Amino acid sequence: MKIASFDGGKIGVVVDDDIVDVSEACGVVPGEWPPVGPVRLIRDFDRLRPVIEAAIESGERQPLASVRLETPVPWPNKVIAYPVNYHAHGREMQAGYRATNQGFFLKPNSSLSGPADAVMLPNVPGREVHHEAELGIIIGRTARGVKREDWADYVFGYACLMDMVVRGREERVFRKAYDTFCPVGPWITTADEVGDAEAIDFKLWVNGELRQSANTRDLVLDIPGMIATASAVMTLQPGDIIATGTPEGVGEIRDGDKVRIWIERVGEMTVEVVQGTEGETEVFSQPYVPPIIKQA
Ligand code: MN
Numbered sequence: 655m656k657i658a659s660f661d662g663g664k665i666g667v668v669v670d671d672d673i674v675d676v677s678e679a680c681g682v683v684p685g686e687w688p689p690v691g692p693v694r695l696i697r698d699f700d701r702l703r704p705v706i707e708a709a710i711e712s713g714e715r716q717p718l719a720s721v722r723l724e725t726p727v728p729w730p731n732k733v734i735a736y737p738v739n740y741h742a743h744g745r746e747m748q749a750g751y752r753a754t755n756q757g758f759f760l761k762p763n764s765s766l767s768g769p770a771d772a773v774m775l776p777n778v779p780g781r782e783v784h785h786e787a788e789l790g791i792i793i794g795r796t797a798r799g800v801k802r803e804d805w806a807d808y809v810f811g812y813a814c815l816m817d818m819v820v821r822g823r824e825e826r827v828f829r830k831a832y833d834t835f836c837p838v839g840p841w842i843t844t845a846d847e848v849g850d851a852e853a854i855d856f857k858l859w860v861n862g863e864l865r866q867s868a869n870t871r872d873l874v875l876d877i878p879g880m881i882a883t884a885s886a887v888m889t890l891q892p893g894d895i896i897a898t899g900t901p902e903g904v905g906e907i908r909d910g911d912k913v914r915i916w917i918e919r920v921g922e923m924t925v926e927v928v929q930g931t932e933g934e935t936e937v938f939s940q941p942y943v944p945p946i947i948k949q950a
Contacts, residue, residue: 655706656921657811658841659724659768662705663689667706668841669894672715679709689728693893696727696794696810705910723923725768726813727792728843729763731891733761733836734884735788735817739874739899746902753875753899758884761817761897762831769839769923773818775909776832778932781885782821785907786900787858787866789851790815791877792842793894800885805878808890812851814915816858819909824937830935838895840923845895848919852877860907868901875899 656668661686666673678682680702682691695702699812738744739753767773775783794810818835819826830836848854858866875883880896907913909929916922 655847656725656841657692657695657842657844658839659692659728660721661724662921663691663724663728665691665695666721667710668718669710669715671718673718673721673823674710674713674715676706676709676713679705683834692727693891695728696792697892699810700796723769723840725766725771725838727838727895728763728766730763730893732888733763733766733895733897734758734888735761735830735897736875736899740868740872741874742872742902743900743904744816744874746904754879758880759826759830761836763828764833765831766808766837767837767925769833769837769925771834771837772926772928773816773837773907773913774781774832774928774930774932775907776820777931778820778935778938779932781938782906784819784821784904785858785860785865785913786817786904787856788815788817788900789854789870789898789917789920790838791851791854791880791896791898793844793890793896794892795890796892797881797885797890798888800881800890802878802882805881806845808881808885809845809851809877810892812844812848812917812920813838813845813895814840814856814917814921815895815897816913816915816925817900820937820938827946828937829900836897837925839922840921843920848855854918854920856920858903858916859914860905860911865905866901866903870898873898
């Protein structure tokens with residue numbers, strides 16, 4: 655099942671090139687704040703599935719092209735992200751560590767954006783903003799201390815995810831926290847439809863030029879390991895998102911670019927890049943590589 659958010663917080667199921675509004679069947683109130691309807695839907699999905707399936711049969715179909723898709727989980731408990739999780743990307747970044755010995759970081763929920771939202775470049779002259787194509791995992795159940803072999807019981811589904819970043823040596827979260835720096839979508843494809851997520855192809859293009867192409871079998875810390883590691887530290891909640899790391903081929907995005915991501919059996923989306931006027935900070939007026947200065 656492909657579950658989308660659209661047109662101001664409605665919940666829809668994508669069927670072929672159409673979408674069926676199942677908000678009412680799921681008890682989701684479009685426009686509510688905070689927008690936690692998708693989180694409740696994920697928590698209650700086992701109970702709601704037959705209700706949703708009936709609503710698909712009886713509901714009115716609208717062409718997918720006639721609606722505005724939004725990020726599928728706009729208000730998760732957290733967005734977890736694994737750094738340097740493909741060896742070839744580690745080599746291109748000259749990184750001396752991997753996700754297996756660094757752990758994870760968090761992206762703010764406020765950085766989430768949807769397939770129809772532009773990525774707004776901050777006003778940081780002299781800095782490059784890079785794309786990172788990633789498989790996004792959507793957690794399905796509350797979990798702590800998940801064993802590797804049990805990982806699949808806790809995955810609700812998958813989505814395309816881009817982890818945007820201002821390159822530099824400053825605090826990683828700071829550089830990855832800007833609004834619209836975490837496009838997720840175009841919907842969640844439930845785990846049963848994706849099948850073996852540990853060996854799926856994914857690609858990213860900028861203006862039609864292929865920049866990244868990889869398979870999740872090349873992850874350094876694999877999906878069971880990512881769920882075990884995150885849940886060893888934190889209680890995972892339904893709707894939590896894991897950004898699984900990017901392969902080699904990261905590069906700059908500029909005003910006017912169109913960035914397309916495709917993940918096998920999950921979906922694809924294209925987001926526009928727009929130069930914004932906000933986001934200037936004292937931090938990014940400093941040198942790119944801060945010198946190490948011994949202080950008395
Ligand atoms: Mn990343």
